[in-house]
Amino acid sequence: MFDDFFIRALFVGIGMALVTGPLGCFVVWRRLSFFGDTLAHSALLGITIAYTMEINIALSVFIISSVVALILLKLEKTTNLPTDALLGLLAHSSLAVGLVVIGLIATIRFDLMGLLFGDILAVNLNDIIIVWFGGALILLVLKLIWKPLFASTVNYELAEAEGMKPERVKAIFTLLLAAIIAISIKMVGLLLITGMLILPAAIARNISSNPKSMVIFSIIAGLMSVLIGLFSSLEINTPSGPSIITAGLILFVLSLIKIKRSSQLKS
Amino acid sequence: MENKNNLLVKMENAGVYLNNKWLVKDVTLNIEKGKIITLIGPNGSGKTTTAKIALGLYKNISGKVEKYTKKIAYVPQKISIDWTLPIRVFDFMNLTSDLQNNETNEALEITGAKHLINNDLKSLSGGEFQRVLMARAIAKKPDLLVLDEPVQGVDFTGEIELYELIKKISETLKCGILLISHNLHVVMSKTDHVVCLNGHVCCSGTPISVANNKKYQELFGEDVSKILSIYEHKHDHKHGVDGSVEEN
Numbered sequence: 233m234f235d236d237f238f239i240r241a242l243f244v245g246i247g248m249a250l251v252t253g254p255l256g257c258f259v260v261w262r263r264l265s266f267f268g269d270t271l272a273h274s275a276l277l278g279i280t281i282a283y284t285m286e287i288n289i290a291l292s293v294f295i296i297s298s299v300v301a302l303i304l305l306k307l308e309k310t311t312n313l314p315t316d317a318l319l320g321l322l323a324h325s326s327l328a329v330g331l332v333v334i335g336l337i338a339t340i341r342f343d344l345m346g347l348l349f350g351d352i353l354a355v356n357l358n359d360i361i362i363v364w365f366g367g368a369l370i371l372l373v374l375k376l377i378w379k380p381l382f383a384s385t386v387n388y389e390l391a392e393a394e395g396m397k398p399e400r401v402k403a404i405f406t407l408l409l410a411a412i413i414a415i416s417i418k419m420v421g422l423l424l425i426t427g428m429l430i431l432p433a434a435i436a437r438n439i440s441s442n443p444k445s446m447v448i449f450s451i452i453a454g455l456m457s458v459l460i461g462l463f464s465s466l467e468i469n470t471p472s473g474p475s476i477i478t479a480g481l482i483l484f485v486l487s488l489i490k491i492k493r494s495s496q497l498k499s
Numbered sequence: 500m501e502n503k504n505n506l507l508v509k510m511e512n513a514g515v516y517l518n519n520k521w522l523v524k525d526v527t528l529n530i531e532k533g534k535i536i537t538l539i540g541p542n543g544s545g546k547t548t549t550a551k552i553a554l555g556l557y558k559n560i561s562g563k564v565e566k567y568t569k570k571i572a573y574v575p576q577k578i579s580i581d582w583t584l585p586i587r588v589f590d591f592m593n594l595t596s597d598l599q600n601n602e603t604n605e606a607l608e609i610t611g612a613k614h615l616i617n618n619d620l621k622s623l624s625g626g627e628f629q630r631v632l633m634a635r636a637i638a639k640k641p642d643l644l645v646l647d648e649p650v651q652g653v654d655f656t657g658e659i660e661l662y663e664l665i666k667k668i669s670e671t672l673k674c675g676i677l678l679i680s681h682n683l684h685v686v687m688s689k690t691d692h693v694v695c696l697n698g699h700v701c702c703s704g705t706p707i708s709v710a711n712n713k714k715y716q717e718l719f720g721e722d723v724s725k726i727l728s729i730y731e732h733k734h735d736h737k738h739g740v741d742g743s744v745e746e747n
Contacts, residue, residue, distance in 0.1 A: 261584050383594045386584065393554040393573035393645070394595040441619065442587050 241352045241462055241472065244363050248416045248428065249454030251367040254374055254447045255412055256433035256454075258405060261385050265430050266316060267304075270323040271413050272422045274300040276330030279347060279417070284337055290362050290414045297410035300326055305406075350421030350473040352462070359418060366415040370408050377401045382443060420473040431480035432457065438487035453483055505532035507643045507675040508553050512562035515548055522548040524561065525699045528692075530643060530675040535665070535689055537706075538679045540696035541718075546679045547576060549696060550645050553677060572641035574632045576648050576679075586620045588612070592635050606638035607631070610664065611657075625652030633661065637668060644668065645677045665689075 259268055278293035300322055307318050334342055384391035384398030391398045413425055420428055436449035461476030507530045514524030523545025530536055538546045552560055554573060580586065592603045607613040612630040615623065623631065629652055636644055650658045666689045669676050694703040695715050702712040709715050
């Protein structure tokens with residue numbers, strides 16, 4: 233029953249879940265979900281640039297997302313606006329600019345739905361290579377900066393006082409976020425990629441008591457979402473990206489039961 | 500790396516100017532190995548700022564600060580742990596270093612917090628958290644230990660124990676300690692050097708010389724300054740963590 237395209241989708245989905253699991257934990261811990269959203273929105277501009285200049289989509293998205301992240305850091309320091317307002321400003325204006333550029337280059341026909349929600353069933357071998365190699369690189373860098381990143385997440389000044397260089401690891405982590413969005417935008421689309429980051433981590437938060445177990449549960453939850461989502465999309469013919477996220481939502485609801493139990497035990 | 504006379508940190512006329520005002524200015528002090536320096540002063544007098552200057556947490560400072568060590572442990576005044584983080588005492592102990600299990604246990608044992616090792620960090624009371632913070636700092640075996648009000652939230656017997664402990668750390672680890680006292684009138688007897696701050700260095704010297712200093716008396720009023728009790732502590736029994744008396 234496994235057609236070729238389905239195997240490819242599975243490979244890409246599994247590769248993505250392995251990376252979004254650990255990264256998503258930090259997105260939740262550092263309260264960066266809206267930040268991730270902003271980067272994802274700016275990806276549309278990256279995609280249009282990739283088409284017009286005929287360069288690799290992942291590379292173009294990575295560059296644009298990184299630039300937007302840098303602009304945000306700059307604006308945070310130079311304006312008096314709160315971060316959430318700046319994020320909203322950047323998210324929607326970069327999305328709008330992306331759409332305007334699409335309108336300008338009317339010669340290329342865009343599958344807008346595909347950009348917004350992705351099409352994991354249309355991935356080719358090249359995409360698999362990008363996801364697995366890019367993903368492995370992201371995980372490797374994350375492993376290297378894990379200690380200082382985690383320490384500065386718990387307490388910035390403590391980490392800095394004890395020589396952990398929090399500012400540098402924050403910048404590196406931002407690049408990692410831009411990278412995961414760049415390599416997975418084609419599969420789940422710019423509206424759903426943040427869901428892949430947050431849902432597994434949120435599920436894991438409900439059932440774990442320490443950071444390591446949360447990362448492991450987050451990976452497992454991501455893998456389960458991908459498998460359940462993809463198989464159900466094949467069986468009941470639903471769009472696969474949204475099916476993966478919906479599967480994650482169902483797992484999240486199930487994980488709430490465990491919270492309810494443990495809080496009942498405490499009282 | 501230069502290292503003269505066991506010097507760990509050398510501050511010369513250091514100060515921070517932020518949002519159109521001086522948080523603290525013209526602070527000159529040396530932190531040396533095996534010595535305890537206590538900072539006292541009213542609220543907002545720049546005690547924590549001075550400690551942060553010594554730790555290198557400010558980017559733009561006036562004056563000069565030189566640090567001769569990288570083995571630093573910091574016990575901040577307060578830490579709020581975000582509820583999104585699942586973190587146990589054990590994970591917190593290893594936050595900036597990789598400890599052997601016995602090192603973790605030993606340090607927690609010393610501060611009387613060993614039974615908390617698997618507890619969630621957010622479930623601790625203020626006093627328990629303070630003991631864990633101390634344990635983490637000890638376990639790092641630092642050259643420089645910066646303690647920002649380490650006894651706040653700890654009950655009275657616990658307070659005495661912690662002061663005893665700080666003394667012991669200074670003796671066994673031979674590290675330099677910068678201690679911010681939450682209580683103006685209580686300065687440990689073991690303190691080598693007291694710096695009284697009030698936006699600048701108001702006076703400094705040995706505990707007794709500071710207590711007799713005119714400027715100190717002016718700052719806090721004569722009546723108050725009389726009770727600057729140099730913390731002499733004689734203890735003939737030990738207390739368990741719950742406060743019960745254990746015979747020696």
